[in-house]
Amino acid sequence: MQAFAALLDALVYTNSRNRKLSLIAEYLRETPDPDRGWALAGLTGALDFAAVKSSTIRNLMKERIDPDLWTLSRDFVGDTAETASLLWPEPLSTPAKSDATAPLSISDVVKSLGTMTRVSVATDLPQLLDQLDASGRYALIKLATGGMRVGVSARLAKTAFAKAFEVSVDEVEEYWHALEPPYSQLFAWAAHGADPPDTANMPMFRPFMLAHPLEDTKVDLAEYAAEWKWDGIRVQLVHVAGETRLYSRSGDDIGKSFPEMIGALDVPAVLDGELLVRGNAQGGEEGGAASFNALQQRLGRKTVSKKMLTQAPAFVRLYDVLMLEGEDLRERAWDKRRSALEALMARLSANHFDLSQIVEARDFEHLAQIRETAREDAIEGLMLKRRDSAYVAGRKVGQWYKWKRDPLLIDCVLMYAQRGSGKRSSFYSDYTFGCWDGDPDDGAELLPVGKAYSGFTDAELKKLDRHVRQNTVNRFGPVREVTRSMVFEVAFDSVHMSKRHKSGLAMRFPRIHRIRWDKPVHEADRISALRELIKD
Amino acid sequence: MSAPFSWIEPHPHGIRIVPADSWIDPSQPVDKALVTHGHADHARGGHGETIATPETLAIMELRYNTHDGVVPVQYGETLRLPGGVDATYIPAGHVLGSAQILLEHAGERVIVTGDYKRRPDPTCPPFAVTPCDILITEATFGLPVFTHPPIADEMDKLLKALANHPEQCVLVGAYALGKAQRIIAELRAAGHDAPIYLHGAMEKMCRLYEEWGVSLGELRLVADHSKEEMRGSIVIAPPSALNDRWSRRLPEPITAMASGWMRVRQRARQRGVELPLIISDHADWNELTRTIEDVDPAETWVTHGREEALLRWHQLHQRRARALAMVGREEDAE
Numbered sequence: 001m002q003a004f005a006a007l008l009d010a011l012v013y014t015n016s017r018n019r020k021l022s023l024i025a026e027y028l029r030e031t032p033d034p035d036r037g038w039a040l041a042g043l044t045g046a047l048d049f050a051a052v053k054s055s056t057i058r059n060l061m062k063e064r065i066d067p068d069l070w071t072l073s074r075d076f077v078g079d080t081a082e083t084a085s086l087l088w089p090e091p092l093s094t095p096a097k098s099d100a101t102a103p104l105s106i107s108d109v110v111k112s113l114g115t116m117t118r119v120s121v122a123t124d125l126p127q128l129l130d131q132l133d134a135s136g137r138y139a140l141i142k143l144a145t146g147g148m149r150v151g152v153s154a155r156l157a158k159t160a161f162a163k164a165f166e167v168s169v170d171e172v173e174e175y176w177h178a179l180e181p182p183y184s185q186l187f188a189w190a191a192h193g194a195d196p197p198d199t200a201n202m203p204m205f206r207p208f209m210l211a212h213p214l215e216d217t218k219v220d221l222a223e224y225a226a227e228w229k230w231d232g233i234r235v236q237l238v239h240v241a242g243e244t245r246l247y248s249r250s251g252d253d254i255g256k257s258f259p260e261m262i263g264a265l266d267v268p269a270v271l272d273g274e275l276l277v278r279g280n281a282q283g284g285e286e287g288g289a290a291s292f293n294a295l296q297q298r299l300g301r302k303t304v305s306k307k308m309l310t311q312a313p314a315f316v317r318l319y320d321v322l323m324l325e326g327e328d329l330r331e332r333a334w335d336k337r338r339s340a341l342e343a344l345m346a347r348l349s350a351n352h353f354d355l356s357q358i359v360e361a362r363d364f365e366h367l368a369q370i371r372e373t374a375r376e377d378a379i380e381g382l383m384l385k386r387r388d389s390a391y392v393a394g395r396k397v398g399q400w401y402k403w404k405r406d407p408l409l410i411d412c413v414l415m416y417a418q419r420g421s422g423k424r425s426s427f428y429s430d431y432t433f434g435c436w437d438g439d440p441d442d443g444a445e446l447l448p449v450g451k452a453y454s455g456f457t458d459a460e461l462k463k464l465d466r467h468v469r470q471n472t473v474n475r476f477g478p479v480r481e482v483t484r485s486m487v488f489e490v491a492f493d494s495v496h497m498s499k500r501h502k503s504g505l506a507m508r509f510p511r512i513h514r515i516r517w518d519k520p521v522h523e524a525d526r527i528s529a530l531r532e533l534i535k536d
Numbered sequence: 537m538s539a540p541f542s543w544i545e546p547h548p549h550g551i552r553i554v555p556a557d558s559w560i561d562p563s564q565p566v567d568k569a570l571v572t573h574g575h576a577d578h579a580r581g582g583h584g585e586t587i588a589t590p591e592t593l594a595i596m597e598l599r600y601n602t603h604d605g606v607v608p609v610q611y612g613e614t615l616r617l618p619g620g621v622d623a624t625y626i627p628a629g630h631v632l633g634s635a636q637i638l639l640e641h642a643g644e645r646v647i648v649t650g651d652y653k654r655r656p657d658p659t660c661p662p663f664a665v666t667p668c669d670i671l672i673t674e675a676t677f678g679l680p681v682f683t684h685p686p687i688a689d690e691m692d693k694l695l696k697a698l699a700n701h702p703e704q705c706v707l708v709g710a711y712a713l714g715k716a717q718r719i720i721a722e723l724r725a726a727g728h729d730a731p732i733y734l735h736g737a738m739e740k741m742c743r744l745y746e747e748w749g750v751s752l753g754e755l756r757l758v759a760d761h762s763k764e765e766m767r768g769s770i771v772i773a774p775p776s777a778l779n780d781r782w783s784r785r786l787p788e789p790i791t792a793m794a795s796g797w798m799r800v801r802q803r804a805r806q807r808g809v810e811l812p813l814i815i816s817d818h819a820d821w822n823e824l825t826r827t828i829e830d831v832d833p834a835e836t837w838v839t840h841g842r843e844e845a846l847l848r849w850h851q852l853h854q855r856r857a858r859a860l861a862m863v864g865r866e867e868d869a870e
């Protein structure tokens with residue numbers, strides 16, 4: 001448990017992704033089975049102990065410390081697990097640490113947590129806490145109640161696993177979802193060279209094939225097929241052995257947020273498509289979809305109301321088929337898979353599925369013209385897929401391209417700057433900018449419309465950093481307010497109504513396109529100009 | 537005969553000794569000031585007369601150019617103030633020159649602790665427990681979550697980080713008065729003989745400590761040395777310089793911060809600290825409560841920090857206590 005606690009602490013205190021990767025990789029290499037498997041499960045949020053809740057911890061504490069002192073401490077620290085770990089009374093004598101008793105391991109802890117009931121927890125959990133120091137207690141409580149707050153996503157943990165044992169992260173991803181903590185087969189395969197887990201009949205995630213930006217490349221439409229790139233979320237729908245799963249691009253199971261899709265597939269298959277909700281913004285063969293904004297209302301929900309299911313029903317616009325009735329089609333050419341997909345459509349419910357159209361064009365120039373109209377349909381752009389491409393994990397050069405429509409541009413005024421993280425922590429590199437809510441010469445105000453931290457060179461960053469420091473008018477912790485003296489040309493993909501911002505608008509993917517050192521601030525755009533670009 | 541202890545008055549800007557017409561640690565210029573120690577929230581320039589230990593006066597001269605009207609008082613020495621008030625300066629164990637001030641008048645004894653700690657510190661004499669009727673205590677870390685680990689553990693963490701990253705440097709954020717010198721002295725005591733690099737703002741205070749007999753070993757200024765020379769070294773800078781442009785001249789610094797607040801993870805994270813060192817020159821919760829038990833005053837007045845939890849502790853232990861701000865307000869109402 002000590003090693004796991006030290007790992008958590010080290011992870012808390014670094015913002016660097018690379019540092020996190022090497023910390024986890026080192027831990028995974030050096031820790032024995034099954035400890036490392038349980039640790040991995042803890043980090044990726046795969047553990048759940050019904051008997052231990054945050055309220056359990058609070059109640060235990062209030063038996064041990066004056067409730068007022070507990071509340072004052074909890075309010076200051078801001079985290080129940082950490083407050084409890086700091087306030088837990090150190091046992092008066094070191095608990096019978098005879099040479100025969102090994103120190104508590106994470107496996108002991110997981111085993112013990114797993115057998116606790118709502119009644120036994122009141123005596124069993126204190127016994128564990130008594131054997132640990134403050135860091136250990138923190139790790140134990142976090143493990144027991146979930147939510148590590150150490151800035152490690154499941155993807156990062158898997159990447160660290162791949163790095164630790166020099167295996168491909170795509171393979172890790174592929175086996176991951178088939179296995180349960182403590183993932184003994186996964187470690188047997190990666191660390192000890194055993195055969196990979198047998199996953200044929202498991203509803204597991206297969207890593208997505210991704211596209212490169214087209215940029216200046218031109219392709220021959222005889223070799224490439226074009227398809228719309230829809231503005232929803234890319235999903236994989238898997239049905240095998242009577243089970244259905246809906247995976248997001250990161251391999252997370254998002255079935256709970258979209259229960260209507262779980263009942264929708266009864267053909268054993270692995271399908272790749274875009275999850276959308278019904279609406280009028282994005283056309284398709286079988287009726288339209290709403291904008292991304294509408295879909296966003298449904299993301300991340302643990303339960304979905306009936307009202308939501310009827311008002312914003314989800315469906316999947318299909319791009320590809322990876323497996324069908326036990327057969328792996330991934331090695332086949334795209335046009336063969338496309339034919340299989342088209343044939344499959346008749347067997348799928350039209351309420352829940354439609355087919356992503358192929359965009360027919362005479363030649364590349366014609367396709368470019370068609371792409372110009374993409375904005376009106378609120379789609380992200382075009383996809384170009386090599387007709388003979390196999391379905392391979394990740395981005396493989398020359399196979400698939402994404403050809404996004406040109407970004408929208410608007411001139412904004414820099415309002416606030418914040419220090420970046422990691423390498424950029426000594427630079428003001430995160431910028432909040434705004435547009436005028438009227439005529440600036442008539443006393444209009446700037447309202448914040450977005451935030452960006454990319455799109456400039458290192459040299460530009462240095463200049464911007466200097467500008468911020470020399471033009472600060474106010475400080476709020478890590479944030480500086482600056483004089484209204486700098487115009488950014490901001491590029492973004494789309495803009496939507498939003499209640500989160502005072503301006504009532506929110507941009508998607510804003511980034512600094514150009515720094516307009518030359519432009520006077522009163523010539524920056526107004527909120528009204530931005531509002532006209534809404535396509536909801 | 538006036539009411540008990542009516543000769544001592546807490547005000548928002550300092551504690552007033554009425555018969556002597558003088559103030560303890562006033563935050564505004566006054567005619568006559570008794571100063572516990574050199575930190576900016578206690579000492580300031582511009583008083584008519586400044587009464588403090590010789591060490592504190594030296595620090596104040598360096599920081600605020602105080603040289604007129606200074607009255608040095610040695611530890612253990614009693615000074616007779618006007619109006620029949622005796623003031624005795626007693627070691628507080630906080631920083632060089634820091635003192636508690638014992639005030640005696642009409643048979644009543646009041647101690648103002650100033651800032652203090654109960655841990656050994658190679659840079660100043662230890663806190664001396666002195667009986668009194670009213671103890672006016674600080675409460676910077678007045679919450680039970682604050683328990684500072686032994687400093688040896690923290691030195692260990694620091695030296696391990698240094699050994700594990702010989703190509704980088706460890707940049708330690710520490711207050712320029714007290715904390716920085718204590719860390720250097722503790723490093724020397726732990727056998728770390730290598731040169732320690734200083735931010736320019738630290739230099740004069742370190743020199744002053746050495747003049748007062750605290751040996752700090754070889755110290756170098758960052759500004760005089762190249763990135764290459766500083767690899768594998770400890771660099772000490774004021775906390776404000778940690779994430780500043782200044783740190784770009786250092787070889788891939790690992791950012792450490794020496795402070796009692798580092799006990800709380802989110803506090804350390806907010807400051808971008810990678811290596812939190814829980815080192816404080818203030819009493820932690822256990823030191824605060826132990827001191828109240830040791831001194832055993834009839835009443836405690838709590839100030840300087842988080843009063844609420846310490847008041848609650850008094851209540852739970854059937855002790856009398858008041859928060860100073862409230863005392864001040866009551867007086868105003870009368």
Ligand SMILES: [Zn+2]
Nearest residue numbers: 573575630651
């Ligand atoms: Zn102080």
Ligand SMILES: [Zn+2]
Nearest residue numbers: 575577578651
């Ligand atoms: Zn102070």
